[in-house]
Amino acid sequence: MANSRGHEKRWARAVAAGAVVTALVAGAVPAVAAGPERGVAHRHQELDEEALRAVLAEVPNENVTGGLIRMSGTDGRWTGLTGPSVPSADAHFRIGSITKIFTSTVLLQLAAEGQLTLDDTVQKLMPGLLPPGYHPVTVGQLLSHTSGLPIMTCAEEDMSPREAVDASLACGEPTEPGKATRYNGINYFIAGLLIEQVTGRSYGTEVRTRILKPLRLRDTFVPALDDWSIPAPHTRGMVVVPGSGSDELKDVSVQSPHSWAEGGMISNAPDLARFFTALYRGRLLPPAQQKDLFRMPAAASGERQFSYGGLQRTELPGGTLVWGKSGHAAGYTSGVFATRDLRRLLVYAINPTDRAPETPYVMRIAEAAF
Structure with a gap:
């Protein structure tokens, strides 16, 4: 963002992108509150490859220049792509807020090592970060978006x-922490700062050491704050420039990574599928923290609710439960959602033009996938 208004607009787009999965398919019921699991893992049907192909056949169009769908899990595997902006099934793309799950995983690992707990407060771990007079805000409240901290609107891109x-x-x-869910990027900026404070090493170093190298995620990156590039091959983010007076599309694939621990990473569909599969199978966390990964806070409220691992929990019509995260950057919308038993795991990546909301298209992807 060149100024706070631009930054605020970017955050508004990011929040809207997260809202895409509040009801993954048209008519989905709201996510249920914390408590015993409801619903079924899945209907145990085979993948509907015809439905997946039909969704991709809608692209390219004036609102989406290209798309990629990758399905994996015990119900079967399928990959499809379409449009001039998507060169290959393993193309890199900016994953936006899916970054948050890498961040939360590192913090849960630190909790497993006894370096912090989810009940530790920001005030204890980083004295002076929050202004005097703020209520205590815990690590768990950051990860579950129940911190009550101010919405992030005044930061600028070069900060x-x-x-x-x-x-x-x-x-x-x-607002008072622990009372309600309010999706907010500042929670994960602070989470990244806590990782650096506790370990004495950079956020990027911890993600690479703890997740990328052990899982051999060779196509996943935490860019340096001065590295605006994206590795080839990559999907192309093509958007209409607001206020330009022109309907022509501009390539915004090269852009700032300043969303950092909140939304700055780059990956591809195979790596994201590998990461979430390993995470859900307990390869990255011991049992206590694996439970926290899916544990919902008592304060979870509203249509979007997040676990202590930062995962969004959604119950679909018919009772199927899915867990995951969506992400957005200019020209890029993506998401990873799966049944907890990994019968189905969806990775999608599309290139919206910002001419119109991409929500309906993403909902059709989810309907075909689950």
Whole structure:
């Protein structure tokens, strides 16, 4: 963002992208509150490859220049792609807020090692970060978006993560933590800062050491804050420039990674499928933290609810439960959602033009996938 208004618009788009999966298919019921699991793992039907092909056949169009769908799991495997912006099934793309799950996984690993707990407060771990007079905010409240911290609107693109947090805290008012869900990127900027504070190493180093190298995710990257590039092959983000007076599309594939621990990473569909599969199977976390990964806070409320691992929980019509995360960056919308038993795992990546909301198209992808 060149200014706070631009930054605010980007955050509004990111929040809207997260809302895409509040009801993954048309008519989906809202996510249920914390408590015993409801619903079934899956209807145990074979993948509907014809339905998946039909969704891809809608692209390209004026609102989406290309798309990629990758299905895996015990119900079967299928991959399809379409449009000039998607060169291959293993093309890189900016994953936006899916980054948050890498961040939460590192923090859960630190909890497993006894370096912190989900009940530790930000005030204890980083004295002076939150203004005096703020209620105690716990690590668990950050990860589940129940912190009540001000929405992140005043940070600018050239700020460091700490500067971005300070700027946002200076221009907003908090609500009482632990009372309600409010999706907010500042939670994961602070989570990244906590990782660096506790370990004494950079956020990128911890993600690479703890997740990328052990899982051999060779196509997943935490860019340096001055690295705007994206490795080839990559999908192309093509958007209409607001206020330009032109309907022509601009290639925005090269863009700032300043969303950092909240949304700055790059990956591809095979790597994301491998990461979420390993995560759900317990390969990255011991049993106590694996339970936290899916544990919902008592304060979970509203249509979007997040676990202590940052996963969104959604119950679909018919009772199927899916867990995962969506992401957005200019020209890029993506998501990873799966049944908890990994019968089905969906990775999608599309290139919206920002001419119109891409929500209906994403909902059709999810309907075909699950």
